[in-house]
Amino acid sequence: MDAHKDRFGVEPICTVLQVAPSTYYAAKTRPPSARSVTDAATTEVIKAVHEDNYGVYGPRKVHAEMVRRGHRVARCTVERLMAATGLRGLSRAKGPRTTVPGTGPDTRPDLVQRKFRATGPDQLWVADITYCRTFAGWVYAAFVVDVFSRRVVGWQLSTSLL
Known part of the structure; x- marks a missing residue:
């Protein structure tokens, strides 16, 4: 005014x-x-x-x-x-490093050509890894999923990526 x-x-x-x-x-x-x-x-x-x-x-x-x-x-x-x-503190906590880039070119072939579709069970499986913070530290979970049924075929939990 x-x-x-x-x-x-x-x-x-x-x-x-x-x-x-x-x-x-x-x-x-x-x-x-x-x-x-x-x-x-x-x-x-x-x-x-x-x-x-x-x-x-x-x-x-x-x-x-x-x-x-x-x-x-x-x-x-x-x-x-x-x-x-606008004052903030800095957090020391960082997420785990799950991807370490390679030094050379990626020579692995893309066998499905990025088309994640299957006409029946057990034709194509995909895998993923994730992590979750717990009181004891980081826990890593790896999953294998059947593309047709979208069900988890296998999984594994670990406290390390090795």
Whole structure:
């Protein structure tokens, strides 16, 4: 509204926006709320803690560091303010590397020419491998599926890809 009030006036803009002009004037003269003042101060501390730790701390560690420095603030407030300012921590967890590219050309022939159709059972089987994170670590599952019936013909679970 401030950008256009010189050209159109406050009252016509408020009429179009269906806002009372007194609401606009009250918002302009009202002092900032206590929450916005504390949020601004807390955001500066969060930015300092985040930068001091090379930008790798997430909300949990930023909150713990703030408490150690004597700033009492709720963890949910740290989460909210970090999200609002776009600060994020870095995750060390990476998915497993399941595909290792070969050094030479792929000389294996495509025997089905990418047409995964079969007219009867046991004519074409396809295989796939996937992985799932568990409390004990990564678990790998390999499946062999009959293309005609779409049923699992065989499967194997392992904690390694070997």
